Amino acid sequence: MIYYDRVSKIYADNSIALDGVSFSVEPGEFISIVGHSGAGKTTLVKMLLAEEKPSTGSVFFESINIHEVPLNRINHLRRKIGAVFQDFRLLPQKTAYENVAFAMEAAGRSEEEIRSDVPHVLELVDLGDKLNNFPGELSGGEQQRVAIARAIVNQPDVIVADEPTGNLDPVNTFEVIQILKKINDLGTTVILTTHNKGVIDALKKRVITMDRGKIIRDDREGMYIL
């Protein structure tokens, strides 16, 4: 479903973020990517959304080379991928409700769907009472949960979650991981990056370990080993 083919990324300042990374993800997999800070996890995820272009190599999504899709069509591909960003990236001028609704509007969903689904997913991430708060009025953890709600609301084929539990307390962390697991059980592919050893060890799913832009381990039912 997803295939990284010898992907390297050298940023403009000559820092090597990715160095010949190859791996593939099957439909329905739940895969965790771990590694020290600066190992290249976020860069890896950005490639999938075509937010960054590889310096060499290619990334395929359902056998489409992502970086050959023209600008006016790439949004169709992005709608199949729900993304949770390490820095949330909510729209600051829109309320929690509107942030989630925006993703549905952009995908051309009907008003009825939006009115029923948005409160539902926000309820799911335990934000039923903060629908009308702007991101600036929410805590870091709450913003992160809005971001998760936005990523799952269109029922995408893949969810990429970059540090989705970085700002959450243990209870919320557990709940978010439960939500991701549930979505995965329903058939959605999940790609998760995290520093949380407890989460990885409890998941008992595939783990890719990165170090300085390279994949150093790729284990089925892996553990957090660094």
Next chain:
Amino acid sequence: MSWVTTKRIFRAGFLDFWRNGFVSLASILVMTVTLFVVGTTLFAGVILGSTLSELRDKADVNVYFTTDAPEDQILTLQKTLQAMPEVTSVTYVSADDSLAAFRTRHQNDQLTLQALDELGDNPLGAVLTIKAKDIAQYDSIANFLKQQQALSTDGSASIIDKVNYFDEQHREALARLQSITDSGQRLGLIMIAVLILTTLAISFNTLRLAIYTSREEIHVMRLVGAGLFYIRAPFMVEGMLYGLVSGLITLLMFYPLTYWLGNATENFFGGTNVFQYYLAHFPMFFLIIVGTGVVLGSIASYLAVKRYLKI
């Protein structure tokens, strides 16, 4: 484009306009200045045009007739001249009227009046004053008169005493008048163009800055799967709103301003009362000012968003 999408685009545009209160206010202020300059330029054009045409109107050529020229021949010549396409008007002043005008002009000059009385006979002949459509056309009219003069000399004596166009001084004055009005027009056009271009550039830049503050949002919208048009359109709606509001403010500002200027300028610029002109041509002003604002706002937004959509 579906009805739902249209509705969403307009709602998003209005919401952004409202929630970005400060940015909207700043953009509207700058745009109001732009439209004000555009409007002022329109007025300046009107005033300049009427002043120039009045100046041009001062140009004429006089045909002086001999004192014994029969009136019916003069009137025939007047008809012939009036039929020429270059001529706008020919006014006839009879010998008696000339004398009366001369007397009033010199009413404080006893010496001259005395000399005139001593002459007994009216020394002044009749005069035809010719106004042409264009200053350059006096040449051909004068040539026509010269021919007339030549034609009649071989039979009887010519009734035309002299045509002042053939005075070196008069011709020079005409040429100077033409060059003044021509360069006035050219200078006016250049100043108008420079002013309008400058303010347009400032307006464009302001909207670019306004959208610069939204670049992160545009980026995020792209990443969550929004299409190019769906992101761009609300910004264009917002830009149109800036233009609409600025245009209405400008039109409103011109009301007291032209009223105040109206009486002052009427005497000065001969005839054109800007307030009356504004009221009479309000639909045109509305269309030009609001239209410029709306078009400027949407195009500037379109171009400004473009550079952040490359993701």
